Structures are given as C-alpha cells and as structure tokens.
Amino acid sequence: MNSIILDQVVVNNNRVDYFFSIKGNLQKYFKKENHMFLEYNYNISGIPKSVLSIPFVSNVIPLIWITDSTIQIDQLDKSFHDCLNNIKMAYQDMFSKIEFKGSIVVNKIVTNTFIPEREAASLFSGGLDALTTFIRIKDKNPLLITEYGWHENDIKYSDVWEADKENAVIFGKIYGLENSLIQSNYGTFIIATEINREYSNKLGDSWWHGLHHGLAIISAAIPIAYMLKVKCIYIASSNSPLYKVTCASDPTVDNEIKFASGMIFHDAYELTRQDKVKVVVDYYSGSKESVDIRVCFKNEENCCKCEKCLRTIFGIVAEGENPNDYGFALPNNISEHIKTSLNDEVKFFTDTFIIMYWIRIQHRMKENYNNVMYRDILDWFIDYDFATERKKALLKYRVTNLFPILKRKITNKVNRMFA
Template sequence: MSWLAIDRIDADGSTLECTLRSSPDLERFLTGEPFRVSYDRSIEGVPEGILAIPALANVCPVAWANGGDVYVDRVDATFAHALEEVEASLCSMHDFLEGGTLYARETTSATVTERSVAGDDRHATGDATEDGGSALLFTGGVDSTCSYVRHRESEPTLVSIRGWTITPDRADDEKWDTLRARVSSFADERGLETAFLETNALSALDHAMLLAHYRRYVDGAWYSSVGHGLGLLGLCAPMAAARDVSDLYLAATHWDGIDLEWGSRPDVDERVRWTATRCHHDGYHLTRQDRLDVIADYVRCDAPNLELQTCNRRLDGNCGECEKCYRTAVGLRLSGLEPSNHGYPFSDADYDQLRRSLEAGAWELGEDERYMWEDIRDRVLEAGPEPRSPEERAFFEWLRAADLESLVEDTRAPLSHRLFRVGARNAPTPVYNAAYPALKTMQTGLERVRSR
C-alpha cells in the first residue's frame, strides 16, 4: 500500500513548516527535508486546516501517480472537496495517474474569528464572497501582465514565488532580489500591494526523481505537465487567509483550442478553492497574440514605458537571443509596438538569425511553443500589419510555409539523456542517490517551469 503523510504542521511567525513521511515505495520522491514556505507577514492566526493546503497541493499528485493515499490531521473542508475534483481532472488528463484517497482526522471550516487574521471580519464560513480582495500570481511576463490589465480595477495584490524558476539556494539570491525589485517597482507605480513567498517545494519533493520517473509520460517537466497549477495556488492559501483574498488569479499559459496535458488548465485551476477563496484560470479565451493586443492597448492608453520580462536566460532584462525573447518581440511587432521600447533588443536584422536558429533546432521546443508560433503565423495570415522591411517580409513568408511540427520534433532531448533518465527511474534508491548529481546537472537547461 502506497501512502504519504503530512505531520507536525507548524506556523512560527511568517514561516510554515511540516514533515513528510511515506511508504517505502514512495521514499525516493522525498529528500527528507521538511516542507517549508515563508511568507512576508505573520500566518500564526491562520487555521490549521488552511495551513495544510500548501503541502497537500504539492504532495497529492505524487501520491496519485502511484495509487497512494494521503494522510493529514486537519484540512479545510472546502479544499478537501476541491482536491477530489482536481484529482478527477488530472487523472482524466494523464493515464499514468491512478488516484488515491485523502484521509483527515478532522475537516474544518474557518470561523469569523479565525478568518480575521488581517483584522477584517467580513468573511464567515463558506466559499468566496465579493467582499474580499483579489490577488494575482505575477512575474511581469505576457500572461500575468495581461491578467493585471484585465483586472486592474480591482487593484490585485501581486504575488511572486521563489522556489520554482528561482531556487531557494543562496546562488539565486541575486535573481530573487531582481525579481522582487522589478515587481515592487511595477506595484509602486500603480499603488498595489505585493506578497512574496519562498518555498523549498522542489527540494522537499525530489524533483529530479519525479522528472526521471515520469518524463516519459509528459511533454515537459513534472510540475509543468502535472503539478504547477494546483501547487502554485495551494502555496498561496495561508497568504490569502492572512490578507483576506477572496479571488486568486493564475494567468493562463495556453488558450481554448489547445488540448495539451498541462498542469495549469481551466479544469484544474478553476476547481481549486478553500474557505473564503476561489481560484481563477485567467485569460484562457485569449491567445498569446490576443494578450499582447490587450497589453498594447494598455501601453497606448496608460503605460507607454511598460517593459515586459519573459527571458529564459536572465531576470534583469531580456537577452534578446533566446527563443522566448524572439517570439515575444515578433508578437509585439504584430500588435503594433516596437519591441525595443518595451524591453527587447530587437531589430529587422534579427529576423534572419531567428529563422536560422529555428531551422537548426537551436532551442529545445515543446508542443506549447509550436502552438505559440502557429498563433503568430495565424496573425500574419489573417490580419498582420504590412511588413515594414524586406527582412520582416522574408521572415513572414518563411513562417507561412514552415513545418512547425517538424521543428518541434527535431529538438527533442538527445537519446543519451533519455536513456539516463530510464536508468535513474529503475535504480534502487541508494544507486539513484549516487547518480543524482549527474541527473541534476543534465536536467538544468532542459527542463523548466515556464515563467508567466
């Protein structure tokens, strides 16, 4: 029998910590570190049923992948029901997920007294109401910036999380400081609050082993394909309780018509909820190019100096040389904006290098990138602006005829990397532990949780 247990949940000031135990067959997916999340204000008054949500949101998919049950002392009743719905969605999406059962000694609902962490008695038991505030997971990329523009009238708290694309390791301190400064500047200019969370979720759970074991089933990493919608939203639960947030938004990566096995979709995110808070998968009806149009309208009306941050290589600006930088720059052009005015060193001369890089397989691309380039091509075919240079015209003519599906297939991981994953997947735990450093190095640069 497979199982995972969450023990000794403790809220000390602004830090949440609990221990994870498992049956022997699931031990390889745990590193032995306590699961930890640090917030930027006290969570000591948050009910234990809600304090359990961050860990549950991250360990439950691991248990479901192995037909395992999950045990916890207390859980918020609304979230427990939500987990059943999310489980059904993920199991329907992924054939390798077997599902499991959540066992709790007690299911709870927050009372008025318990929900007054932020000094506000507006919420009683039940689901979200219209009285609370809103929050938005935010990086400054296309998707989250579009969601801000769409919901700016509600003045959402901007939430950024360390522990996903930015690790909690000291080596990433500068990256985290850069992200905090950028998000804080964006918020200050608009009179918004911020919330910064730090977690070791990707090291308390053995992300490298999850990747080694399940990469064969998914187009991407474990978290991008399975766990990140539920996982990211769940990390925010104590923050939402402390700040009286009734609506929590996670910007969509994809859009209606894209049927990919992806961990953040409407049938996952829209089902996540806990007492007094509902979660929203935002902007799914808009393609990426549509979202750039929304941003372009905002730029022309209210924010002429807006800069986006989407780079796959750096956080202190955009390199202008990675696939995502090129893709965003071309999209900005198609929305009528000059990329160099919004954070992208791009000129007409770069079109030739972009084409050659795509044809040479310079980047490892997934199905989602194919859909995004197809979205750009659709705009070129349907309503794109008149090319303003011979270089732009030549690129658009090439894009009209390009076999984008073959470009994706040609950039899959090398056979040697795939075989290494298979070996790690089937190795006894002590053998795997010896191979872990090599696997960790191999995964760097190949797998990422896409920034929003």
C-alpha cells in the same frame, strides 16, 4: 501501503516549515530532508494550521494519486478537503492512460470562513500571461502575488529572484498595489527526475508541467489570501482551448480549487498567446505607462535568444510594435539577430509549439502587414518554413555533435547496465 505523514507544521513569524515522514517506497521521490517550507513578507503566525496545511497537501497529492498511496495529516480546511475529489477527476480526464487512486486521511476537518475584504489577488510574474490578466482585472485593485519556488532546503541569494521581486515591487508602486512575496523550495524538495523516469511515458508529460506546478503555485498563495480575506485568486492561463494540451494549470483543475470562503479563477483561457500580445501592446501603446515583459523566468533579464523570448519578440513585431519598448534589449540589426537566433533554436521546436504559437504569429503578421514597422523581417519570416528549417538545423546539430552524442548514449547505456 505507501504513505506520507505530515508530522509537523512549524510556524515562525513569516515562515512555515513542513516536516514529513514516509512509509513504503516513496522516499526515492523526495530529498532526504523530507522538508518543505514557505516564507512570506507577512507575519503568518495567526493563520490556522488547517489552512497552512493546504500547500503541503497540494504539492504531494498528485504523487499520492498516481502511486495509489495515502497522505495523513492532522488538520485540513473543509473547503479544500471537499474539492480534492473534483481535482482528482479533472486530472483523470486529462491523463486517461493512468489511474488516479490514493486517499487522504485527516484527523480533523475544519470549517474556516471569512467575509471577503478584497475582491482579487493576482499571481504576478511580470510575464505576458500575467500582464494580460492584470490589464483585465486592474479595476479590482488586485493584491500582486509573486513567487520563487527554486530554493533548496533553505533560502539562498538568487539574482533571478531579486530581479523578479524588484520588478513586481516597482510595478506595484506604479499602480498603487500591495505586493505579496513568497519564497519556497516547492520546486526542489521533490525529485522530479525520478518521477519522470517512471511516469512520464504513461502520462505523456513531465511531473512539473503535467501535475505539479499549478497546485504548487496556487496553494502557496492561499494562506495569504485567507489572512487578507481575498475573495478570488486569479491565475493567468498559459494555454488556449484551440489547442488542447495536458497541463497542471488548466481551468478544469484550477477552477475547482477552493479554500475557506475563497476561490480560484483561471483567467484568459479563451485567448491565444498572440491575442494576449495584442491586449498588452494595445494597452501600453495607448497609455503613458511603460512596461517590461519578463519572459526568461530563470534569467535576470530577457536573453532575446531563447524560444520563449523569440516568440514574444515576433509577436510584438506582428502587432506593429517595437520589442525594445517592451523589455527586449535588441541590437540595431534586429532582423539579423532574431533570424540567427531562430535558426539556432528551431531544432528544439515541437510540432505543438509551432502550431500553437509560431504559425499564428505568421498569420497575424500577414493580417497586419501594413502596420509592421520592420519590413526586412517581413521579407523572410512571413514565409518561414518551420518544418524544413527544423530538419536542416537538426541535421547540422547532429553532424556537429556526433561524437558527444555517441559518447553520452554509450555512457548512459553503461550506467544502466551497472545500476
């Protein structure tokens, strides 16, 4: 039987390290160190081992389920242990083409409780989703939790993390809120490419997007929420019920997660992305406060060229606002810049993205026609044919990159033959 054994949970002031061993053929999915860590800006030495075990279990349990394996640990919080079957069933409903099996063996299930002293914590990236949730719950004075999970075996300086952290801390000071800052290697200690190679076709999704990231991000926040006696951790939605998609962060999963006396709430799922743009611009255009929406999560600043930046820029324009007022440093020839960028990026757009995001932006721009300040953008974008433009861009890309593409395909075929 394949199994993962959590051998040690080592706590040193503000850091917890997890060391595990593997039986069977699961080692191919993990870096050779078999090590995960979390580092906080709080001393966590007083948190029970049963609570500190939650993040490790959360990160590996989807792999346990899809490989029909076992995870063995010494202690685990009862509330979290009891919610695992509901999470498994939620995943099973989402991914019907693969069977979720596997089991967890715990030496000691511990009942942890607390009387809540804080109503809310909010997972805060500074992005559009997170800002929408903040606006909706700001009267609860939430603890702002910001994470970076892309370190390797230990912490190394990251310009992106420094920028994220600075933005979150400044934001917290503006509103008189406390920041929890978390660093980890939860995004790298598992070899996602190896899991994808075997399971992405069965799942119809990638490991990180479909199964991993929601539990990883939420569970990293649980020890701090327990220590500070937080009643509810809010995670902002990424999707909408208008377009059902598979995703590791979904209300059917997130809302099932429990810990000690705490819970999770998947917020604003009823809103489309364009609805969220309206929430944010309505709030900030009507106040004296300013805000930078952080879209490029792996860049220090918004690039203003990628698909995610572009859809946010166009969304703001559709609401009658200036993207430069929301953290997008665009040149004076904004229409020319974003048209060039859109024509370059459209070849990568999926049908889902076009339906979920871009068509709704066009509809909103038509609906809000008289309030859009950039008339030159209206002239071409309002009737932009995504399907046609995507075909044209793909043809140009393939012609331009014909020889590199052929070389890559031949190389991959040869590598597979001798693997």
